[in-house]
Amino acid sequence: MKHRSDLAFSTSQRALLYTASLLVPAAARDEWRREWLAELWHVRRSCISIDDTFSLEAQREITSFCLGAFPDAFCLRNQPVQTGTPPAHVHGSAGQTLLWLAAVASICSVIASLLPGVQAEKEAARAQVRSNVLLIGDADSNSSTASIPTGLFRQWKTSHQRFFEDLAFYRVSRERATVGAVSMPWKVAHSTTNLFALLGLSINLADLDYADPNIPALILSRKVWIRDFRGDARVIGSTLNVEGTAVRIAGIAPSGSWQLPGAPDAWLLESDRKIASEAISKRSGYLFAALSRRGLDEWTGPAVSIAARDSQDFVMDLYGAPIAMPVAGPWSVYEFALFLAFLALPAVTSVSLGESQISSHRPTAKQRVWRILFLFAKLALIAAIGFYASLDIAYFSTPEYSPFAECLQLLACFAICLIGFRWAVADQRQRCPMCLRRVTNPATVGLASRTFLGWNGTEMICIGGHALLHVPSLPTSWFSGQRWLYLDSSWEFLFADPFVR
Amino acid sequence: MAAEAKLSHTAAMILQAISAGYVYGFSIMEMTGLPSGTVYPAMRRLERDELIRSQWERQAIADAEQRPPRKYYKLTNGGKATLEASRKRYPLLERLISTEEARSV
Numbered sequence: 003m004k005h006r007s008d009l010a011f012s013t014s015q016r017a018l019l020y021t022a023s024l025l026v027p028a029a030a031r032d033e034w035r036r037e038w039l040a041e042l043w044h045v046r047r048s049c050i051s052i053d054d055t056f057s058l059e060a061q062r063e064i065t066s067f068c069l070g071a072f073p074d075a076f077c078l079r080n081q082p083v084q085t086g087t088p089p090a091h092v093h094g095s096a097g098q099t100l101l102w103l104a105a106v107a108s109i110c111s112v113i114a115s116l117l118p119g120v121q122a123e124k125e126a127a128r129a130q131v132r133s134n135v136l137l138i139g140d141a142d143s144n145s146s147t148a149s150i151p152t153g154l155f156r157q158w159k160t161s162h163q164r165f166f167e168d169l170a171f172y173r174v175s176r177e178r179a180t181v182g183a184v185s186m187p188w189k190v191a192h193s194t195t196n197l198f199a200l201l202g203l204s205i206n207l208a209d210l211d212y213a214d215p216n217i218p219a220l221i222l223s224r225k226v227w228i229r230d231f232r233g234d235a236r237v238i239g240s241t242l243n244v245e246g247t248a249v250r251i252a253g254i255a256p257s258g259s260w261q262l263p264g265a266p267d268a269w270l271l272e273s274d275r276k277i278a279s280e281a282i283s284k285r286s287g288y289l290f291a292a293l294s295r296r297g298l299d300e301w302t303g304p305a306v307s308i309a310a311r312d313s314q315d316f317v318m319d320l321y322g323a324p325i326a327m328p329v330a331g332p333w334s335v336y337e338f339a340l341f342l343a344f345l346a347l348p349a350v351t352s353v354s355l356g357e358s359q360i361s362s363h364r365p366t367a368k369q370r371v372w373r374i375l376f377l378f379a380k381l382a383l384i385a386a387i388g389f390y391a392s393l394d395i396a397y398f399s400t401p402e403y404s405p406f407a408e409c410l411q412l413l414a415c416f417a418i419c420l421i422g423f424r425w426a427v428a429d430q431r432q433r434c435p436m437c438l439r440r441v442t443n444p445a446t447v448g449l450a451s452r453t454f455l456g457w458n459g460t461e462m463i464c465i466g467g468h469a470l471l472h473v474p475s476l477p478t479s480w481f482s483g484q485r486w487l488y489l490d491s492s493w494e495f496l497f498a499d500p501f502v503r
Numbered sequence: 504m505a506a507e508a509k510l511s512h513t514a515a516m517i518l519q520a521i522s523a524g525y526v527y528g529f530s531i532m533e534m535t536g537l538p539s540g541t542v543y544p545a546m547r548r549l550e551r552d553e554l555i556r557s558q559w560e561r562q563a564i565a566d567a568e569q570r571p572p573r574k575y576y577k578l579t580n581g582g583k584a585t586l587e588a589s590r591k592r593y594p595l596l597e598r599l600i601s602t603e604e605a606r607s608v
Contacts, residue, residue, distance in 0.1 A: 036571075037528075037573075037574045039571065040571040040572060040573045040574070041527070041528050041529050041539075041573065043570060043571050044527075044529050044570070044573065045529055047570075048529070048533075066538070066539075067529075067532075067538075067539045068539075069539075069540065070538055070539025070540035070541075070542075070543060071539070071540075071543075072540070073540040073541075073543075073544050074539070074540065074543035074544050074547065076544075077543075077544035077547050077548070078547055081547070081551060
């Protein structure tokens with residue numbers, strides 16, 4: 003009876019050989035495995051004693067023999083490389099093409115996964131500003147200008163509002179932020195604490211529950227977080243100085259904050275009382291109002307005019323407009339670009355695959371299915387490259403979502419998909435319908451006949467001897483496009499490569 | 504011949520072992536004392552350079568002896584010529600692995 007450890011060793015030694023065989027080219031794998039298993043049988047018989055007693059030394063010797071299979075497998079694997087050129091059956095094959103495309107798609111997807119802007123766009127599509135929030139501004143100035151005096155905010159905040167259920171405000175000023183010995187000029191938004199809650203942008207407010215309530219909380223914009231802190235999440239909770247005042251970083255602004263006017267680098271959350279303090283009451287800022295149920299009922303158009311009185315009892319003409327801008331997200335942009343690319347494809351190339359109807363030796367149904375599957379696989383991989391590469395291009399230097407980057411993504415995706423699809427169709431036309439290998443070997447190179455009676459084209463032959471591709475140099479009414487001429491089996495003996503089927 | 508000039512001592516030993524009658528991988532390993540990770544890749548290269556050629560044993564013979572068939576190697580004419588040249592280059596080669604020794608195994 004065999005020792006249980008011996009069985010375990012035997013299994014693991016065979017597993018080693020099977021693993022090594024995966025490195026051997028598929029065409030030679032079976033024979034290689036057969037040889038090594040036969041040798042293993044003899045090695046075991048030589049090393050293990052007749053009475054089958056278990057010996058660790060013998061097992062070590064056998065395992066060492068099996069490990070030698072790996073250099074052997076590598077040697078076989080590298081042999082075609084050492085000859086300088088890949089074998090004919092590999093060069094230009096369908097598998098090689100798909101591998102290249104898959105490799106490019108993988109690289110692009112890895113790069114996209116590392117770009118913070120790509121993640122920000124996905125988040126921006128998910129987290130959007132509430133639709134009932136209005137940005138209130140002066141009717142004579144545009145929405146990006148701070149036009150509401152702090153005093154007006156204080157006045158509205160302290161009085162009863164019929165149409166608004168809550169108000170938030172911030173004013174932006176240029177201030178110096180100091181981290182350690184480094185001083186940075188920032189646009190700091192002095193904001194009410196309810197700003198992000200009113201906008202409906204989720205932020206981890208638990209971070210605000212730090213020990214010292216006298217230190218104000220600072221929310222960093224994504225741009226500053228990545229630019230000045232290299233996207234390090236550990237900065238949350240640390241303190242820094244803003245114009246000599248100690249503040250604590252309480253979190254990172256949500257992706258939807260790109261819509262907030264004034265492009266602040268950070269939001270310093272302060273109490274309403276401090277915001278509306280006398281010393282700064284004449285400075286202007288941005289006012290946000292969440293419509294109450296009654297306000298929503300009264301609201302009819304895209305913008306609303308508001309007449310208000312300031313602290314000196316002057317009448318102010320204001321307007322209110324929603325700031326929520328729908329973000330399509332990467333998938334919606336991609337789907338639209340893909341649709342446009344498919345729509346534009348017939349304009350840049352013929353979608354015909356150059357099929358010939360006049361030959362008696364046509365590919366089998368299986369070969370035709372493989373051909374179509376190969377074309378769809380190429381198109382799918384190119385579409386994947388278009389998705390990831392366009393994200394890479396759009397967000398390579400942009401760490402947060404922006405409408406410009408989204409536009410760039412749309413253009414890049416459209417261009418990549420259109421050029422890629424054009425290449426895929428052109429490549430398909432040049433591939434032998436039988437073996438899907440690129441037909442690159444010229445059999446005849448012709449010039450246009452002066453009389454138009456002679457053959458005036460170029461003939462390319464498949465490396466496996468399956469077909470000839472006739473390409474007219476001068477398209478005529480009787481021979482305008484390329485044609486395949488399938489060769490019968492009598493040609494097979496001329497083509498020695500056994501891998502070409 | 505370029506192949507003759509490039510033949511290493513290890514490859515020459517393997518050629519000599521095959522010439523002496525050690526015609527499968529494990530016996531060459533035992534004779535030369537080289538590990539499997541050296542012997543088999545070297546034999547692949549020798550076969551690629553057409554100095555040796557391999558042949559599978561007939562299944563009937565292996566079945567009669569109740570063991571798996573093994574792959575045997577033998578020298579080609581080019582291999583024989585290369586081995587002759589290597590013997591001149593490595594005079595001790597023939598004494599390391601002699602034909603008589605193989606016959607007695």
